[in-house]
Amino acid sequence: MFNLQLDWDRPAKVSSQLSEHILRVRILPSLGDVQRQATLPLQLAVALDTSASMQGEKWQWAKAATQALVSQLRESDRISIAGFADWVTPLVQNLQNNQLDKLQAVVHNLVAQGVTRTDLALSWIGSVLSSETQRARIGILITDGHPTTGQGEVLEDAAILIEQAKKMAEDGITLCTVGLGDAADFNSALLISLSDRGQGTFMYADNPTLLTPQLQERLQAVQAIALTDAIIKLNLTAGVKLKKCCQFRPDYLPLIETASQEIHLRNLRVDTATDILLALEVPALSTNQLLGNYAIAQIQLSPSPSPSLSPSLQFTSSYTEAQQVNQEVDRDRLCWDINRYSTELTLANDPLQTGELLSQIQAAALKSGQITIAREVSQQLNDLQKTGKLSAHQTTDLLIATRQNNS
Structure with a gap:
């Protein structure tokens, strides 16, 4: 289903005791999968802020954006939508693309009022997506304000929200967040942390009219998901250390080593390559090793029928050769x-x-x-x-x- 392509940023100059190198792991969908559009059906859950601060233009565009999402669903996709303020108000569940009138009927009389219980919204997303299998499960949190307690006070310690996003990701649920309106009115850093921990994407619609196209673009991206769980397995030679890593394309996402020499990936798409950047600390050659190319790691994508690859890093004493940087x-x-x-x-x-x-x-x-x-x-x-x-x-x-x- 996917193939690997590996590229180093530059050779290693042997005079250095230690050197850091970037290994780009490019995960390419096979041409046959692209032609067959071997994608997974979606199970979406949208939690829409309905607190008092949403009144007016933001509220009208938010309702229009959710209706636009429904109209863009494929026959196999399903969507659940809820409003959240003092409590969560489920609006529709497992809605299909031909049931737009059902959504319009329930949102027409919905009024924006109350506080912003983001914790309850995250709990609802986790619960409504928890039992789905054989589907890509995507949660979307749309808010224009700071999370609050039940008494309406700004939630000072957001650690519980970060933990909720992390738990969702561990359960196979991807969380995307949207900051709606002026960023001064909500906590950008928190929404970014929620989407990063939730293995999703942060969106910023400072003008409410931008909400619909951004959500439609994100829906189109997740409709191209072919594999929700994958692991990059690293077999590093002695002395080589993984310092940090990230997903760089199609969306930037900080990653961590989820197990010893393993990196957990989510939502590989058939319409574009997924690039992972690995920053590796490489020791100098020992005194009895000759200059040349050495395979310092084995890289394998699981599950995948493709064999593991061993990228060779060139060790050189030549300044000219050491400056031959892979510009890309x-x-x-x-x-x-x-x-x-x-x-x-x-x-x-x-x-x-x-x-x-x-x-x-x-x-x-x-x-x-x-x-x-x-x-x-x-x-x-x-x-x-x-x-x-x-x-x-x-x-x-x-x-x-x-x-x-x-x-």
Whole structure:
């Protein structure tokens, strides 16, 4: 179903005691699967914020967006939708694409009021998707405000929400989050953490009219899922260490080593390649080893009929050879750095830290040829110098720009 293609960023210069190298693992759908469109049916659960702050234009566009999702479902897809405020109000369950009138009837008289019980919304997503099998299970949380307690106070400790997202991912449920309206009114960093831990995607619709096209684009992407669970198995030679890893394409997603020398992946698609970047620490050659190419790892995708691959890394004492960088993989490395810094930026409160992160993003953007990103960062550095801070919209907008820059 999928094939692997492996590429290093550069050779290893033997004079170094230790060197870090990026190995890009490209997971390619076989041409036959693309032609057959061997995709999984979807089970969607959309939790829509119906608190008082949603009144007006945001509420109207949110209702229109959910109706647009239903109209885009395939015959095999199913969707459940609930509103959440002080409590969760299930609206429809297992709705099909030919039942749009049923949704319209229940949302017509729904009123936006109350507080924002995000914890209850996450619990509902987990429960409504828990029993589905042989389907890609996708939860979508749409909100315009900070999560609150039952008394309407802002939830200060969001650890319980992060744990809920993590548990969903462990149960095979992907969580996507949407920040609707001005980012100053909701917690961007939390929504990003929820989608990252939930192995999903964060979306930002600062203008409510952008909600419908963003959800439709995300639905089209998940309708191309062919495999919901996969594992990259690493067999590293002695002394080689995995330092960090991420999914870089089609969507940026920080990853962790879920077991010893194993990385758990979700939602491989048939319409595009999935790129995984591995940062490996490689020791120098021992005194009795000759210069040349050495296989320092075995990479296997499971489940897959394809055999494991052993990418050879060149060890050289030549400065010229050591500078023969794979420009494409090196650009991916720099863009990975940009994504990490922009994520940290949404958490930064100190102006000095904010300035340092912006400078690191700018340097990596210039090196990788990301001129648009570099210009935006330059403007934000100027704003920071004038005002001493950045708005939530600026940091969130920059994060979206960097995460969409991986194509």
